[in-house]
């Protein structure tokens with residue numbers, strides 16, 4: 396083994412599943428962020444965690460609103476995910492710009508995204524300061540899946556996104 400910087404190591408973590416997360420401002424206007432850093436954390440009660448940079452507009456919305464919806468985008472949603480991951484909701488309306496369809500959630504204020512494979516409605520139950528990001532722990536209060544089956548979208552490093560197939 397050869398010793399390298401930590402940033403050099405992270406270049407080798409891909410492919411990484413990508414999620415889209417919605418949150419709302421105090422007037423109910425929704426925003427979308429693309430995240431690579433998310434994980435399930437508990438079956439019972441059902442919980443997950445996301446790590447959001449403190450400079451992101453979504454960080455403000457999630458820490459104030461204490462709710463979010465986490466969704467799995469499909470393989471074909473590369474352009475929409477990249478847009479949500481490179482533009483801030485402080486300046487643009489990402490639903491309008493990407494054409495993604497907001498669908499009212501049942502248990503939280505942030506909306507579902509109709510084009511995604513899965514949507515999970517979450518209530519924030521904990522926050523952990525982890526340097527320049529905050530981990531938000533969310534309790535999943537409602538989950539839905541799309542009628543059609545599809546492949547998830549992965550980050551392949553940098554701005555490369557795509558599907559992942561079993562090899563061999």
Ligand SMILES: Cc1cc2nc3c(=O)[nH]c(=O)nc-3n(C[C@H](O)[C@H](O)[C@H](O)COP(=O)(O)O)c2cc1C
Nearest residue numbers: 429430431432447448451452453480481482483484
């Ligand atoms: C593939 C991909 C993965 C990303 N993963 C994360 C992440 O895990 N955490 C994070 O805070 N930002 C992540 N980002 C960056 C945010 O999506 C980006 O800064 C976004 O513009 C923030 O939007 P907002 O200001 O509207 O919240 C990622 C971006 C891309 C394209």
